[in-house]
Amino acid sequence: AQSVTQPDARVTVSEGASLQLRCKYSYSATPYLFWYVQYPRQGLQLLLKYYSGDPVVQGVNGFEAEFSKSNSSFHLRKASVHWSDSAVYFCAVSMATGGNNKLTFGQGTVLSVIP
Amino acid sequence: EAAVTQSPRNKVAVTGGKVTLSCNQTNNHNNMYWYRQDTGHGLRLIHYSYGAGSTEKGDIPDGYKASRPSQENFSLILELATPSQTSVYFCASGDWVGGRDQDTQYFGPGTRLLVL
Structure with missing residues (x-):
């Protein structure tokens, strides 16, 4: 069965610093990969997704992620964080077969940005 | 913009009671x-x-x-609620037609359920 691991439960960075949130997946083939963000008391919103091609994908609000097949990873990055980026970030994978794109989520990483 | 709504947003239930969470999507x-x-x-x-x-x-x-009585509505039913079902529940909608843009899931705001 596919699985997703986000090894960092909490990350704290200062405003203006760079950010990397880690995501490792386990799956026999290359899955579809997603990063979602959850702001307090809200549902999840899509940041970016990867299917194939260029391993670096751009998302909203200056976020990007890099897919590495050799490392089975899909790490999220941002060059300079803002206090409003404080939220919970989820990595997810999908097999996207059979007409259904069921998602398997990681445990989430709580990002705190210190002003 | 995709729209998924959930009701209720908050719910307190008693152990053994029946709970129905509703979800509506206009996508x-x-x-x-x-x-x-x-x-x-x-x-x-x-x-x-x-x-x-x-x-x-x-x-x-x-x-x-x-x-799932209709395209728009999808309900989750807890026939005999237990404290272990205390959680936040999210509904989502999406389509997969083999195209990239259609693979995104759109989430509702969530329902906080407390079972006492």
């Missing part, structure tokens, strides 16, 4: 999903549906039923 998506979110577990899939009249078991279906 005309075929697929709908119910997840629960617990600290340390991320989101876990409870039930999903391919369209009106269909329901499928997800990864953690025990203790839950689902109903």
Whole structure:
């Protein structure tokens, strides 16, 4: 069965610093990969997704992620964080077969940005 | 913009009682999903549906039923609620037609359920 691991439960960075949130997946083939963000008391919103091609994908609000097949990873990055980026970030994978794109989520990483 | 709404937003229930969580989407998506979110577990899939009249078991279906009476509506039913079902529940809708843009799931704002 596919699985997703986000090894960092909490990350704290200062405003203006760079950010990397880690995501490792386990799956026999290359899955579809997603990063979602959850702001307090809200549902999840899509940041970016990867299917194939260029391993670096751009998302909203200056976020990007890099897919590495050799490392089975899909790490999220941002060059300079803002206090409003404080939220919970989820990595997810999908097999996207059979007409259904069921998602398997990681445990989430709580990002705190210190002003 | 995709729109998924959930009701109620907050619910307090008693052990052994029946709870129904409702979800409505205006995206005309075929697929709908119910997840629960617990600290340390991320989101876990409870039930999903391919369209009106269909329901499928997800990864953690025990203790839950689902109903999809129409394209727009998808309900999650707890026939005999237990304290272990205290959680935040999210509904999502999406479509997969082999195209990239259609693979995104759109989430509702969540329902906080407390079972006493």
